[in-house]
Amino acid sequence: KKEAGATDDPYRNDPERSPLLIPSSKKPFNAEPPQQMLVDRFLTPNHLFFVRNHLPVPSVEPKDYRLDVSLDSGSKSFTYDDLKSKFDKRSVVAVTQCAGNRRSEMVKVKPVKGLNWGSAAISNAKWSGVCLDDLLLKQGVDIEKVRGKYIVFEGMDKQPDDSPYGASIPLELARMLKRDIIIAYEMNGEPIPRDHGFPIRVIIPGVVGARQVKWLNKIYFSGEESTSHWQRRDYKGFNSSIDWHNVDFDSSVSISQLPVISAICEPEEDAELEEGAEEVTLRGYAWSGGGRGIIRVDVSADGGKTWQEARLKPNGQSPYRSYAWTLWEADVPLPTGARSTTLVVKAVDISYNVQPDSVEGIWNLRGCLSNAWHRVKVNIPAES
Amino acid sequence: KKEAGATDDPYRNDPERSPLLIPSSKKPFNAEPPQQMLVDRFLTPNHLFFVRNHLPVPSVEPKDYRLDVSLDSGSKSFTYDDLKSKFDKRSVVAVTQCAGNRRSEMVKVKPVKGLNWGSAAISNAKWSGVCLDDLLLKQGVDIEKVRGKYIVFEGMDKQPDDSPYGASIPLELARMLKRDIIIAYEMNGEPIPRDHGFPIRVIIPGVVGARQVKWLNKIYFSGEESTSHWQRRDYKGFNSSIDWHNVDFDSSVSISQLPVISAICEPEEDAELEEGAEEVTLRGYAWSGGGRGIIRVDVSADGGKTWQEARLKPNGQSPYRSYAWTLWEADVPLPTGARSTTLVVKAVDISYNVQPDSVEGIWNLRGCLSNAWHRVKVNIPAES
Ligand SMILES: [Mo]
Ligand SMILES: [Mo]
Numbered sequence: 001k002k003e004a005g006a007t008d009d010p011y012r013n014d015p016e017r018s019p020l021l022i023p024s025s026k027k028p029f030n031a032e033p034p035q036q037m038l039v040d041r042f043l044t045p046n047h048l049f050f051v052r053n054h055l056p057v058p059s060v061e062p063k064d065y066r067l068d069v070s071l072d073s074g075s076k077s078f079t080y081d082d083l084k085s086k087f088d089k090r091s092v093v094a095v096t097q098c099a100g101n102r103r104s105e106m107v108k109v110k111p112v113k114g115l116n117w118g119s120a121a122i123s124n125a126k127w128s129g130v131c132l133d134d135l136l137l138k139q140g141v142d143i144e145k146v147r148g149k150y151i152v153f154e155g156m157d158k159q160p161d162d163s164p165y166g167a168s169i170p171l172e173l174a175r176m177l178k179r180d181i182i183i184a185y186e187m188n189g190e191p192i193p194r195d196h197g198f199p200i201r202v203i204i205p206g207v208v209g210a211r212q213v214k215w216l217n218k219i220y221f222s223g224e225e226s227t228s229h230w231q232r233r234d235y236k237g238f239n240s241s242i243d244w245h246n247v248d249f250d251s252s253v254s255i256s257q258l259p260v261i262s263a264i265c266e267p268e269e270d271a272e273l274e275e276g277a278e279e280v281t282l283r284g285y286a287w288s289g290g291g292r293g294i295i296r297v298d299v300s301a302d303g304g305k306t307w308q309e310a311r312l313k314p315n316g317q318s319p320y321r322s323y324a325w326t327l328w329e330a331d332v333p334l335p336t337g338a339r340s341t342t343l344v345v346k347a348v349d350i351s352y353n354v355q356p357d358s359v360e361g362i363w364n365l366r367g368c369l370s371n372a373w374h375r376v377k378v379n380i381p382a383e384s
Numbered sequence: 385k386k387e388a389g390a391t392d393d394p395y396r397n398d399p400e401r402s403p404l405l406i407p408s409s410k411k412p413f414n415a416e417p418p419q420q421m422l423v424d425r426f427l428t429p430n431h432l433f434f435v436r437n438h439l440p441v442p443s444v445e446p447k448d449y450r451l452d453v454s455l456d457s458g459s460k461s462f463t464y465d466d467l468k469s470k471f472d473k474r475s476v477v478a479v480t481q482c483a484g485n486r487r488s489e490m491v492k493v494k495p496v497k498g499l500n501w502g503s504a505a506i507s508n509a510k511w512s513g514v515c516l517d518d519l520l521l522k523q524g525v526d527i528e529k530v531r532g533k534y535i536v537f538e539g540m541d542k543q544p545d546d547s548p549y550g551a552s553i554p555l556e557l558a559r560m561l562k563r564d565i566i567i568a569y570e571m572n573g574e575p576i577p578r579d580h581g582f583p584i585r586v587i588i589p590g591v592v593g594a595r596q597v598k599w600l601n602k603i604y605f606s607g608e609e610s611t612s613h614w615q616r617r618d619y620k621g622f623n624s625s626i627d628w629h630n631v632d633f634d635s636s637v638s639i640s641q642l643p644v645i646s647a648i649c650e651p652e653e654d655a656e657l658e659e660g661a662e663e664v665t666l667r668g669y670a671w672s673g674g675g676r677g678i679i680r681v682d683v684s685a686d687g688g689k690t691w692q693e694a695r696l697k698p699n700g701q702s703p704y705r706s707y708a709w710t711l712w713e714a715d716v717p718l719p720t721g722a723r724s725t726t727l728v729v730k731a732v733d734i735s736y737n738v739q740p741d742s743v744e745g746i747w748n749l750r751g752c753l754s755n756a757w758h759r760v761k762v763n764i765p766a767e768s
Contacts, residue, residue: 172704237736239682239691251693253679253703257735290674290735295637298623304745307623309635319637320556346745351641351674352621352753357741361688361730361757369736373745 010056010160015194018047024115028053029195032120035265039283039327042315043093044123046188051195052098052121054165054230055157058215065199067183069135070220072147076139080199084185087130087138092182093315094205094323095287096212097122099235099255102263102374103367109359112367113244119263119374122285124325127203129184132174135219143178146171148221153202153213164218166228167211169204169256171221180205180291180321183216205323206289208255210235225254240363247365258289260355261371262297262328262347269376276383279333282310284374285325286347293322296348301332303342304357304373308332310345319350334380343376394440394544399578402431408499412437413579416504419649423667423711426699427477428507430572435579436482436505438549438614439541442599449583451567453519454604456531460523464583468569471514471522476566477699478589478707479671480596481506483619483639486647486758487751493743496751497628503647503758506669508709511587513568516558519603527562530555532605537586537597548602550612551595553588553640555605564589564675564705567600589707590673592639594619609638624747631749642673644739645755646681646712646731653760660767663717666694668758669709670731677706680732685716687726688741688757692716694729703734718764727760 011027021031032038033048044050062080069076078086100114101121115121136143151174155165174181182203184192192198197214204212210230225231236252266283267273273280280301286294297310310330317324326347335341346355356362359372395411405415416422417432428434446464453460462470484498485505499505520527535558539549558565566587568576576582581598588596594614609615620636650667651657657664664685670678681694694714701708710731719725730739740746743756 170703172702176704237680237732239680239693241691253734255736259735259737290676292674292735296621296623307625309623318556319554320560348621350637351643351676351737352639353643353735353737354740354746354755356738357745361741362738 013059014057017051017195020048021051024117028055029057030115032118035118035120035263035268038120038123039265039285042124042313042324042327043188044125046125046190046193046196049123049125049196050098050121052209053157053195055159057194058156060156060199060215062199066217067200068218069139070218071139071141073139073141078135080185083130083183083200087134089128090131090179090182091126091128092180092203092205092323093124093126093317094203095122095124095325096209097258097287099208099210099368100370101261102370105359105372106363106367106370109363112365114367119265122287122325125188127182127184128186129182129200129203131179132181132183133178135183143175146221148223150222150225152220152222152226153211153216154218155213156215156217165213165230166226167213167231168222168226169207169211173256177204177206180323206257206291208235208258211256234366235368236366237369238364240360243365255368259369259371260288260292260347260349260353262286262345262355263374264343264345264376267343267376267378271378273334273378273380275381277334277380279331280343280378282330282332282343282345283328284345285327287325288347288349288353291321291323292349292351292353293317293319294326294347295319295350297326297328298346299330299332300344301341302335304344322350338380339382340377340379343378344373346373397443398441401435401579404432405435408501412439413441414499416502419502419504419647419652422504422507423649423669426508426697426708426711427572428509430509430574430577430580433507433509433580434482434505436593437541437579439543441578442540444540444583444599446583450601451584452602453523454602455523455525457523457525462519464569467514467567467584471518473512474515474563474566475510475512476564476587476589476707477508477510477701478587479506479508479709480593481642481645481671483592483594483752484754485645486754489743489756490747490751490754493747496749498751503649506671509572511566511568512570513566513584513587515563516565516567517562519567527559530605532607534606534609536604536606536610537595537600538602539597540599540601549597549614550610551597551615552606552610553591553595557640561588561590564707590641590675592619592642595640618750619752620750621753622748624744627749639752643753643755644672644676644731644733644737646670646729646739647758648727648729648760651727651760651762655762657718657762657764659765661718661764663715664727664762666714666716666727666729667712668729669711671709672731672733672737675705675707676733676735676737677701677703678710678731679703679734681710681712682730683714683716684728685725686719688728706734722764723766724761724763727762728757730757
């Protein structure tokens, strides 16, 4: 079934993937599910969950796995069995989203560097594992009192020079989230698939996917951010007048918590609606970072001239610790006599943050944070 | 000095005010400072702090003052002296902003109901008093365990039917903020001026001004929100297709934490710059609700075609508990040969939330939450 790779291909041991996934790159493997399937279920099935790999997928035998936690008081190693058997199991339902989700819309304004993601570089799963707090307490450490400014995570995925993938978040943010940060060994009730971090990944709800390190094998505290490329030279925002000739990555703040976003997943761009259709049913998702729940989703079938509220499907979480997405639907009348029209969606979070109107206003050289109003052009054939 | 009011004028005992304040209504008194003066100082002087009164200003003798705190276990009354002498003093520097700040820009799109505020219905002060947590602990109550869904605040300002001003916030939000919610008796080191709540007001950082009840004399917990007009029939957001004929206030979530905003306070709209000016210096503020610090302010002198970053003056607070504003300045080249141009500002908060591009997209019938990019048209006379 699997293509035989050359023996020197670092990706030769990558896992098999569902043929339903739509790749944006093959080595490393990155892919999103069909967007209509994405919103069929509240919890994204593991085989459809979007894949964002920066490097080859590590092959880890559970019996060989160790998680090293380094503290001033010394280092401690946990086995896979330690994590599964010596701690209470804690679960959180949370979205993981790539910073580049919806980047393909930004590319249309002006080229950017990055994978050409559609609207499905986002998924929602139930993660279970050990609460970060409990892990530290086991070593007699209270996260409120630990020294350092950042908590750093390293993965077992390696660059050609053998340095690992790494990321960090401010310790203050970790403290705010603490019982919600999960050292996860289960995804939707199953062992985590290899593409998603087997055997262990960290889940930091409300924060960009890039910080939720997969194949996690090291945690430590530091006075500075992770020194990895992805922390220091990527995953940062800039204004639209900054391009590669004048960018200073040190001048910008690393992306951690994400802003409010939404997308129409059905119908899709350039869809042909029914002949003479007078109404269209829209389906999609809305989400905000920082645990901010979605309080309203507005949809338009006339390019944004008139709006109506979509029906929200409550995610069962509180508005201030809302880490899961909110799926929505709306039946919207189509403009009379139009042969084509633009559908639009925009969402509002509990802090009344809104999405920006245009992609132009948020364009940035890496094509991150593409959360403008989502516009989908559709055609309405005349009745024959 | 004070106009003699008719003896039946409920506003006859209102305090005197600085002649520098620019009223948007006189009875009740509402006023903002000149916007250039607003950004001269990090802490807004008390006499220049914007005033938002819904009702006549109560006259309270400190010796008669009581704060009633009602709990399942019974009610307790605190005197002004109790609050000043029996608790640790705690301070927080925080912005207070009216939900209607910058409403005058929304009015230009389509009329709304509300005071015609400019950009200065916002101010920043150091508030000192008793931590809400400490007040409850004194009664043996842990806010983590108290019953109810909302914490309700009532003022001593009364409507003609004798019902008081009231507001509430979700108990979950109060728990998140707890040591930052202050039962304040000082504003910038002085007793709180009458217009701002003498002798006691509640400060809830990161939350809209309307919930930070002035002349506070009652706190209780409830399974539902405050039943006041201002909680239930005002200070809520809607999309731009909702107007007075189809509005359902029950369908919307009360405004608590506010979204990211910024404004240019100098130069002002229609200003004449120097003859043949090639550069302009902009000054203004940026702020976000929910304690989210400002990480970037972009300014443009060509209506938003090109942008540069403003110099931020650090507010000394952490990015996740940033309740004060961030003042900023920028020297921006003017478009060559232009006789007029539009200056623009937009800010980004720590969660990478941005401001919406247009007022049209966020227009709402009450003119709240007017946080679009701030645009200021200026003229550049030719060199004579
Ligand atoms: Mo990502
Ligand atoms: Mo207000």
